[in-house]
Amino acid sequence: QVHLVESGGGVVQPGRSLRLSCAASGFISSYAMQWVRQAPGKGLEWVALISYDGSNRYYADSVKGRFTISRDNSNNTLHLQMNGLRADDTAVYYCAREPRGRRVFEYWGQGTLVTVSS
Amino acid sequence: EIVMTQSPATLSVSPGERATLSCRASQSVISHLAWYQQKPGQPPRLLIYGASTRATDIPARFSGSGSGTEFTLTISSLQSEDFAVYYCQQYNYWPPITFGQGTRLEIK
Numbered sequence: 001q002v003h004l005v006e007s008g009g010g011v012v013q014p015g016r017s018l019r020l021s022c023a024a025s026g027f028i029s030s031y032a033m034q035w036v037r038q039a040p041g042k043g044l045e046w047v048a049l050i051s052y053d054g055s056n057r058y059y060a061d062s063v064k065g066r067f068t069i070s071r072d073n074s075n076n077t078l079h080l081q082m083n084g085l086r087a088d089d090t091a092v093y094y095c096a097r098e099p100r101g102r103r104v105f106e107y108w109g110q111g112t113l114v115t116v117s118s
Numbered sequence: 119e120i121v122m123t124q125s126p127a128t129l130s131v132s133p134g135e136r137a138t139l140s141c142r143a144s145q146s147v148i149s150h151l152a153w154y155q156q157k158p159g160q161p162p163r164l165l166i167y168g169a170s171t172r173a174t175d176i177p178a179r180f181s182g183s184g185s186g187t188e189f190t191l192t193i194s195s196l197q198s199e200d201f202a203v204y205y206c207q208q209y210n211y212w213p214p215i216t217f218g219q220g221t222r223l224e225i226k
Contacts, residue, residue: 049212
């Protein structure tokens with residue numbers, strides 16, 4: 001079983017930065033990990049993906065160039081560095097783990113809320 | 119980018135009845151389609167992947183079908199705990215991975 005816990009959310013002014021973390025209990029070092037977000041009252045939006053070893057990273061166009069996904073397999077931790085935050089980045093951010101061989105989201109954390117507001 | 123369109127936006131069904139939710143892809147995603155259930159204040163829960171394979175511990179009343187561009191999630195004999203929002207997601211062409219806008223299943 002895998003348990004994911006996000007942290008680092010909060011209220012931040014437009015243009016500022018925030019770093020989210022996702023701590024995993026259970027095995028994640030052989031699996032790709034992802035971030036998905038959900039604006040208040042809205043649907044799900046994929047944000048970023050990192051391969052099991054960190055060698056490949058992919059981003060949604062809406063965050064490309066501003067967000068950076070990274071991982072520390074020795075500490076079972078996933079990160080999302082968010083720079084140049086905008087009001088439309090306001091959302092609950094979930095980390096999620098894939099099952100092997102499928103680009104779906106099998107395990108989810110409870111999410112951390114990021115609010116971008118002046 | 120593959121656009122996923124779900125219908126209807128809201129579905130009202132009585133407990134014990136069958137619910138049929140639809141998802142359409144803007145181009146073929148073969149069978150690389152997943153369904154999720156989300157209840158208020160909770161993260162989504164994976165129900166179906168590969169268009170028709172139930173995820174671990176998902177009850178048999180949930181079934182998925184379809185291929186190409188047209189997909190269906192069927193919930194037979196609705197239970198009280200099934201009233202939630204349902205999302206489809208394609209993973210054939212990525213990035214980006216894309217979700218439908220959701221169908222809200224409410225009690226009639």
